[in-house]
Amino acid sequence: MQPTNYAYVRGQVLPLAQATLHISDLSIQRGYGVFDYFRVFGNTPVFLDDYLQRFHASAAALHLQLPISDEELRAVIEEVIDKNSMPRSGMKMILTGGYSANGYEPADPSLVILQQPLTLPGLELVEKGIKIITHEYVRELPQAKTINYTMGIRLIEEIKSRGASDVLYRQNGVVSEFPRCNLFMVREDDTVVTPAENVLLGVTRRNVLELAGRKYKTEEGTVPLDDLYRAKEVFLTSTTKRILPIVQVDGQVIGTGKPGEVTRTLLADLVKLEEEMVQSTYKV
Template identity: 45%
Template sequence: MAVYFNDQFVSNEEAKLHVADLSLQRGYAVFDFFRTVNGVPLFMDDHLDRFYASAAGLYMTINKNREELKAIVQELLQRSSLSEAGIRLMLTGGYSADSYHSMTPNLIITCNPAKTATADDFEKGYSVITYEHQRQLPHIKSINYLVAVWLQPLLKEKGADDVLYHYNNIITEFPRSNVFIVTADNILVTPARNILYGITRKHVLSLAAGYLPVEERDITLPELMNATEVFLTSTTKKIIPVLHIDNNTIGNGKPGPVTRELYRQLTTLQTNLAANEQNCH
């Protein structure tokens, strides 16, 4: 699989960073990730917006403009011949003489087979646990998933599919997904702050606005547990119903009608976007 590495395409074996890079020395790097549907990148402009914003948030500059990045992505897709691919854009702190201050960043773009959630995954839903933690610099998509990876043995022990973070009694997000609830009076609510603003979250909010009342605001742990429906959104998971949280069952323990309708709308949107894009070329 080809990899774009600072101004050139290299083989996967050559996609290596020297250990002096600030990503390895100090965990200082940002990334973004999107996927293709039938070979068409999904919401690429949203992801590029966020990638530029993440880099700027860490005082780093991407030395390629949007059209250049898009051309690199297209070239990688052509070389990979994958119709369902995951594109990972990565910008690291660079080779740092003192192992502490950011230097000229390294840009790495990879293209690999993407594994996305299926209709069966949707029906099965998730059992999750909650954990008190606040991600650092949450608006920035940095590589800091230290606590998330560290929690994996606990998740395995608990038989949980994922972990929902909360802090000071307010829920925020999953390590790689956003959270939504449906209240008893049929309002869709999602946290507004101290989170990474997901691209799927944005599009689900947009779809939902034509269908039911929507609020972005704080959600307490008790409000979460009393919700009639809970679901998560992410690029690879799309929408997954959350059916069990700690020892509580949400609703009747099955995917609810709002979650199901939004899943239908999102799937349709993604399929249509891919089809329209293909027709334009």
């Protein structure tokens, strides 16, 4: 028998199987909510401060207030981790518009916290790289992590049918981000570039920019799709995927068609940074 997985819903920690929201919740009625997601490694949240800060910023963008203090939130996270047996996992915090009387106006927000199994990309995928397609779209509030993934999920079928692994959003010839990941490219002179506008400011994006800055020139700017096609290397970053090399964009082969040197170097540096981070947290 599997151990019971616990979740937190509107003030209560209870078995995941019983974790529900009433159908008047504004997430169900109007897709109104924000969330964030961090990794748990050795039962320790990784970069928790950063994720909490972004969670607050997303909530503020939707005029939602967390029903508990940060101290209480950290205590709940600890309690859920303690009750579950998932040393390597992901934790999701969702904040919605609450149980709305008329199905439109926000009420007391619903806070939900759940822990999920997490598998990082296998070595094979990292060594081979992935293919992506592009699609004309910009998220409505790019800097907020809202729960609205209508476009990304709707495109799952098209991504599969075109033999790709993910979709990159573009608008008027300029690319921005993936539904759940940030984009990077490496120019001929090894400058590491990532889009500055219309993107969610990923925590992994920020860490990779910082690591890249120690060895290469870096740039947050405009990335035209045409430049991407001609890039030396392309990769994506995310909490669950860390760094994943991209070897084809819209059928165009990138560089040598194999993961490049800069991408590999940054992935190694990122793994090292995460290990240091977790060790320093243990010491506290």
